[in-house]
Amino acid sequence: MADKGAEPTIRDVMVLLTAVSSRLQCLETKMSVMDSIEKRMENFENDMKRLWVVHEDRAKKVEERVLRLEDKVDGVDIHAAELVERVQVLVKERDTLREDVSYLQSQSMRSNxxxxxxxxxxxxxxxxxxxxxxxxxxxxxxxxxxxxxxxxxxxxxxxxxxxxxxxxxxxxxxxxxxxxxxxxxxxxxxxxxxxxxxxxxxxxFPPEVVMRRRQLVPKMKEARRLGKRAYLAYDTLYIDGNPVRA
Known part of the structure; x- marks a missing residue:
């Protein structure tokens, strides 16, 4: 390059232009890379938007299913409560039938x-x-x-x-x-x-009544030991006139 203060020569200008051109090419290369990155970012944003839409759609479906399941669970709870109540009724009916059968058996054994x-x-x-x-x-x-x-x-x-x-x-x-x-x-x-x-x-007596009487015998003996009037009648213990059942 020419000395300071001297007029630049064509050679100097060409060198500068070459340097500027090289820098421009670098900038263009970087700009193309930036364009590529920008396109990739746009694609990424679009993908994210699509994913978000899919996520929202799935979340909405899941929420709807949860609501349906909650309704079903509530219905099952109600049905289960009804079943429990029904079972309790059936258990009471069974116990009543057992009592009736035991009583009828006892009546048939009354003279035995x-x-x-x-x-x-x-x-x-x-x-x-x-x-x-x-x-x-x-x-x-x-x-x-x-x-x-x-x-x-x-x-x-x-x-x-x-x-x-x-x-x-x-x-x-x-x-x-x-x-x-x-x-x-x-x-x-x-x-x-x-x-x-x-x-x-x-x-x-029927087996069920025999079992209850056996359970009451110790109480009867203890009451008699204490000087109380105690006796068994069917499946009930009477102590000084007060009924005691197994």
């Missing part, structure tokens, strides 16, 4: 007494109902201290051993259904004659 430890036929011999009844009458004379005349006068609808086959070393109970309830009560009230013996006599 169970006698324990009365010897039965040994070995493989099958004891007929007639033999069982004869053994029971003799048992009422020997254990209950009834006269032979009274024992003979008693009338039974049925006398039989407990269900099942005879088992060596075990004696099946005798179940007697009296024809007259007053005869049954007369025999039952003589249970104290069996004190000190291996024999016992019981009223017959």
């Amino acid at each position: 007494l169970i006698f324990t430890s009365v010897p039965e036929a040994a070995g493989s011999d099958i004891e007929t109902p007639e033999v069982t009844e004869a053994k029971l009458r003799q048992h009422l004379v020997s254990a209950f201290k009834l006269t032979q005349e009274v024992a003979t006068s008693l009338r039974f609808e049925r006398v039989h051993r407990s269900p099942g086959s005879p088992t060596p070393g075990k004696i099946r109970n005798i179940i007697a259904k009296f024809s007259f309830f007053k005869d049954r009560e007369m025999v039952r009230k003589m249970w104290k004659e069996l004190d000190g013996t291996e024999y016992r006599v019981f009223e017959q």
